[in-house]
Amino acid sequence: MPFASPAVTKRVRAPAASLAALFSPTSIAVIGASSNPTRFTGKIIPTLLRQGYKGTIYPVNAKSAEIAGLKCYPELAAIPGPVDCIVYALAPEQMHNALRGAKQLGAKLLVVASAGFAERGDEEGKRLQDELVALAHENGMRVIGPNCIGFANFADRVCATAAAAMDWPDIQPGRIGLVSQSGGLGFATVLFNALEEGIGFSHVVTTGNEADLDTIDIARFLVNDARTDVIAITIEAVRDPEGFIEFLGLARDAGKPVVVLKSGRTDLGKVMAASHTGALAGSAEVFEAVCRQFGVTCTHDVDEFYQIAAMFGKLRAAGKLKRPVAPGSKCTAFSISGGHIGLFADHASTHGLKFAPFSATTMAAIERELGFSGNFQNPLDTTARAIGDDAFWGRCLRVLLEDESVDIAVPIITVARSYDRAIEDFIALAGESEKIVTVLWAGGSFEGNGMCLLRESTVPVFRTAARAAAAIEALDRYCTVQHREQQDAVWRNAGGAEKARDLLREAAKSGKSSLTERESKEVLTALGFPATKEQAVNTAADAVAAARAIGYPVALKGEHPDILHKSEAGIVFLSLQDEQAVAAAFETIVERMQKAVPGDKRGRVLVQEMLPQGTELILGLTRDPEFGLVVLCGLGGIYVEILNDVSMRLPPFSQDEALRMIGELRGVKILQGARGREPVNLDKVADLLVALGDFAAANRDLVKEVDINPLIAVGGDRLNMADALIVLNKQVS
Template identity: 35%
Template sequence: MNAAVNPGGLDALFRPRSIAVIGASDDPRKIGGRPIRYMLEAQSQVKVYPVNPTRPQVQGLTAYPTATAIPERVDQAIIAVPARQAEAAVADACAAGVRSIVMFSAGFAEAGEEGAAAQARMMKMIRDAGARLLGPNAMGSFNTAERIFSTFSTAMDRGTPAVGRVGMVSQSGAVGSYLQNLVISRGMAISKFVATGNEADVQAAECLEWMALDPDTDVLMLYMEGCRNGPALIRALRMARQMRKPVIVFKAGRTEAGQSVAASHTGALAGSVQVFDTVLREAGAWSCQTLTEMVDVAYACAQGRLPPDKTLAIVTVSGGVGVMSTDAAMEAGIELPPVSEATLAEIQKELPLAVGLNPVDTTAQTVGDRAMLTRAVERVLRDRPFGSAMLFFANAGRNARDMEILSEPLRALRAEFPLTQLALCVQTTPEYRKQLEDLGYLIFEDPVFCVKALAAAAELSAVRRRPLMLPELAKIALLTLAHSPDEAQSKEILARAGLRFARESVAATPDEAVAAAEAMGYPVVIKVLSAEIGHKSEVGGVALNLTNEDAVRAAFARVTDNAGRAVPEAEIRGVTVGQMITGGIQTIIGGHRDPTFGPIVMFGLGGIYTEVLKDTVLRTAPVTHETALEMIRSIRTFAILDGARGQERADLDAIADAIVSVSQFIATQGPEVESVEINPFIALSKGGCGVDALIHVRG
């Protein structure tokens, strides 16, 4: 078996040469007996040492009273004892010099403060010994190629799993075991599996990175409920992308209620779903909404043939399937380029009722001769290159005569179009399904699921072709602020970071406000100035379109009085007098420090749109100018910026420059700077400028 160079010291977890099972059971159905049974059934070459002080033998193997009594040093210890005995078992394993511990035992951090304290004590012993811990409360891991089964997963009850190329990482043992069965039932085979449990030490991201570097693994599946180490997950996803391995992710806890359940289940806090999705998308992973989708997408990737582009051909015997497949393709962002009229005419010579340029509906005319159907497919695929093709053959897979007729033409199609990912949407028997898969076809029963899986595979293929571009950090001075600055101070700081703002002056008195307005030129805007008042309009602290001295004096008194009554404890420095910007489109540009993933930059339409539509987009910071433009174009309301209904088109490059500057600012600051916001940034037809800014400092 090929050796891999892997980080994190996890070889002792996935590739131990000897294993002590502490709490070994002679009953092969019990948790302490299952890993022994699995490795015996698999005829594993790994040395297994049962540890049980009450038995001389366990399942035919010599047993030892303690791990330290084993006559040679062992790589790994599996701990399958009750929680009250776990600390002693860990001490025994550490004294025996193990390099990894797989702890099935539960009742620790997931069970409350007392359990968390016990978990912390065990971790200190393990770290002092220089070992790694999987768990506690972990289902374990396995390696099919080397027949190492450090797990009690009930999925093994169907027999020793075949050696495969799909790596699976799950934070939940039960979900992981369920996924194993779904994957195997779908016709795939697993290379490595791990369920991480409480993640007191080894975390899902580390396992994902290990598998990304594993030469025996081609496709990666990740089930997550929470993430403690965002940078580690980003590093793992980037490593998988660098190694050209598709990553399919299911993130549970997408609602506030779901996140609460996830936290109680794993002992981990679930991060912002939108930030999590952003990280996955940027790294090129596919985010799934259901376990079915997760398995379908992995299946579409596991064959090893990914679509060369996002074009799809659909040939069907049903007009209704053509309609629903088209809907699915449009929703998934996959293209349906039409074949030529000449090709359709050729098809119609044999099938006169055939209609459509893509989908091509052959109708029920092929029931009597299925060879006509494959000839239609051949003509479609010869018309122009397609990345994928979905062929809806209805119930043909259940008919022995149909399969006899289709077998050779399908083999010829596969040979003629080796780069196109071919999927058959057909009801069939397990035997015929296996035959078709062996020919190189993906098999689905639901056309919508088929199209979605092909679209995901096409996107994952596109990711493999795109280089990962990481911007360099700009040289921006690190702030050392004791408290959050007010608006004027925030603008001064951000201006040094490259942001443009409307002309503005600070005025402590009405006379100073009038002098500033006259020097600037009317009309002007007056806003109360206080670090304690972030949203000035909500307290009556803003006055717009002031056109003369009297209006300025009245506005000064009004906004400061309003703010003083609304926030009595606020320190008011006076007001800002600013240039009144007319026209343009209000946008919002912000940055914040996510507790899991670090610096994040945000863009969307500003003003009322921010709260009402919640149409914003996130990226990890910093971003390039190209990424900033992509952010702008990806909001749902981009048409407003792009000159909808005859309006002036906003200067997208000016907005992108501002996004880049904000992203560089939040990325270069220390953890004390929690967020920065420019709302609004007025996008003009030429250029743009911020008219309000806020920097929030921790504490």
């Protein structure tokens, strides 16, 4: 599905395949290498050697003859052979002298571990960084960093980094590719903790200041890398939204799950806009909405990050990500502990997982395997009567996997002398079945090799009910998106869209920063949005005549270009039943507008039909500082004011995507007719969302926000805009 980008300069990126050779160098020069192993610059070469690098290493240090048993060279020009990669660990001011000779050696990658560049936050640091990139490009090199901790290609045993976690002996490669702007997160916390749990990586690349190659470049390379099954990203900000969206599409099409850990999530509402809609979505919420749109998992802590990535890696390696459409709706779990079953059920419910009733055949088989009858429910509490029967676990799992209502089974084990027999059965049955087995081990064992068996298998394992439930929800979202037919947005109502844009341009040329309610509705009705019957009037007599023509009851609203929030100004009167009430309301509105904007005569009064009570929705556009215009929908009233129940998408999108957007709302059951309400025609709401998305994609240069609040659904099929506001992005000539 195509996405138009915000108004940013498109970055030209190197083909992903061309980066592969950069991370598999056959020779590395380390400029500024130290013989002191306690110093940062003294750790790089020992790390390369310790982790099994088979290429040639050239230490460069004019003050040393030898480092780590390797001949030391005074400068690059003295190195006799070709060099593929240069690691730079000197001060920024020395780069021009230190990098002389790089082009003659044929170096293609420059890894800059040094700090003192743009991260300083001053003009000098920025100048030095710009010079660094220019110098590298002149010499035919791409740059990682500066201010990074380097990279590790575990698949080829190339670990060009000084990270302390690399003291871990003989790190074995895995199938997760990790790219992290933060060296501390990537090469310290994430790597070390993951290694403790037996989780391995194909690559770890830290990008630091991202002066040249950035997170998206590396992520695109990992999509193309045959030895990477899952792409894990820690990210602070999206500097290239279009590139990020393109990468997500590439990963989706390649069937490679993406797991993200984003810092700065709580910095909400960096740009609070004039409309109510604009206050509903902060940058963090928009980022997560974009990720959901592509089936990407957003995690909130380090252990969740690498554990969910490990789950995806195992399941992709086992070929189990292609079959299930929505595994979260076809779950089962079983344990001898009723408490653990209840705890897992609680967390599963929070994460939207579903447990279908067992079939009669499954019920009979459970009774046969347990040796006693009962009212067996899903998830299954087998009770402690199964203790002592090591083969019970495998027999029970086999029965549950044969149930047609099950796509994913979660055996929950606790503490025993040894669980080896049960775990061996779990692994064997997972290998035989096309369905998914995920072990929740809420405890441990005193003997045996159970955890090692699980870690070496393709069966995911989690230690807590909360983490297991969150992981299955992530799996469900990924599989659901993967099985969607990727439809292009269909552009409709070209004539109406052209009229709407003409109205916007006319308003912008006249110097307006926003449109009045009446002007906003004129634009939106051109797109197909239904509006209330209304008239603009200048006198009380005209207001009475308009009310008589429209039919009582009516609403009166003040309209002034400088008063965006009418309710707060006290210029909205609802359910007026007669001429006296209309005339009195008119006079009050005029008085309050004059008080709000003294001497300004541009105010008018709108007389509108009073819609009957119905279900209120809010639709709109908000401008995110990273991704530009985003389409938003939610339930109105308390649902948006208190619960912030909204869903978002990047435009444009198809009607099917709009329906999925509506389905994400926590209050969707109200729209579907809960508690005796008449159901809303969701297809019509989806049509309006698609039209709004088309409008957003075509008018990014003119529109800052749109607030349709409320859109009232009356009688199921009838929809009406009760109020609307369009805020312009900028003036045009």
